[in-house]
Amino acid sequence: MKHHIPKKLNQQTHLLEYFAGTYGDYLSGIISYSVKGYYDNYATMDEHDRYWETDKAIVRRNRYALGLRGNGYEHVENYTDYMLSHKIWLDFQPHFDSLSPTKVLFNTHPRLILDSPYDNPEIYRTITNKFNSTHTKFLSISLDFNSMFKVACNEYYTSRMHEEDDDALRAFYGVFKAQVDKQKGALICIPKDKLFVVNDIDNLSPKDISIYGDVDRERFIHYQDLYNLHKMDLLNWYTQRLLKKTRISRPDFIKSLEDYI
Numbered sequence: 001m002k003h004h005i006p007k008k009l010n011q012q013t014h015l016l017e018y019f020a021g022t023y024g025d026y027l028s029g030i031i032s033y034s035v036k037g038y039y040d041n042y043a044t045m046d047e048h049d050r051y052w053e054t055d056k057a058i059v060r061r062n063r064y065a066l067g068l069r070g071n072g073y074e075h076v077e078n079y080t081d082y083m084l085s086h087k088i089w090l091d092f093q094p095h096f097d098s099l100s101p102t103k104v105l106f107n108t109h110p111r112l113i114l115d116s117p118y119d120n121p122e123i124y125r126t127i128t129n130k131f132n133s134t135h136t137k138f139l140s141i142s143l144d145f146n147s148m149f150k151v152a153c154n155e156y157y158t159s160r161m162h163e164e165d166d167d168a169l170r171a172f173y174g175v176f177k178a179q180v181d182k183q184k185g186a187l188i189c190i191p192k193d194k195l196f197v198v199n200d201i202d203n204l205s206p207k208d209i210s211i212y213g214d215v216d217r218e219r220f221i222h223y224q225d226l227y228n229l230h231k232m233d234l235l236n237w238y239t240q241r242l243l244k245k246t247r248i249s250r251p252d253f254i255k256s257l258e259d260y261i
């Protein structure tokens with residue numbers, strides 16, 4: 001017997017959009033885990049299932065089950081409430097029903113359009129979609145040097161680009177420049193009331209995610225501690241190591257990054 005997929009979920013649905021490297025899976029995970037009423041696919045799984053290794057990467061990545069990334073999602077012109085409903089009915093039944101959530105948070109990256117600049121509104125799902133009931137936010141990271149440097153390190157050290165060779169700094173510069181360009185482009189397009197701004201990921205507090213509902217502080221701290229243990233502590237170590245070494249050996253390079261902001 002075929003299941004009839006509803007046009008939209010009965011639950012309140014949210015979509016958080018972000019560029020790779022800006023901690024979107026972490027924020028989605030801690031919201032779903034610690035804000036009351038949200039569906040958490042990993043509720044009955046081992047904590048290690050929230051992270052996965054990448055070939056030749058130094059720092060592990062996060063895993064968030066309700067991500068609309070890859071598998072062709074990046075090429076879809078418009079997102080709809082039905083797409084979100086289909087995702088749940090296809091991948092998460094009957095576990096979804098057994099938990100009886102009242103809210104569901106999905107996340108995604110901006111749309112891929114060949115040669116499109118980052119100030120093109122059409123690439124942002126937050127403002128260019130066919131939603132009738134889904135609430136959307138865009139994750140924005142502070143445009144200051146330390147924040148952008150760490151975001152670039154997050155992308156750099158969770159990939160193969162960190163190889164120690166003559167092209168390493170050139171590759172990092174490309175990552176850093178792209179991250180700054182992306183944040184600047186998004187700020188041109190996304191209205192302020194649609195922005196979810198993170199000023200300091202290391203000092204994230206329950207207040208920062210309270211826009212999504214009532215935060216259970218104990219669960220928040222538990223999730224944050226695990227994230228630090230599995231990922232953030234190591235990312236911070238490599239971030240500070242690269243910054244200190246390069247300030248000494250190539251101060252001109254660091255100055256060029258600071259000036260690019």
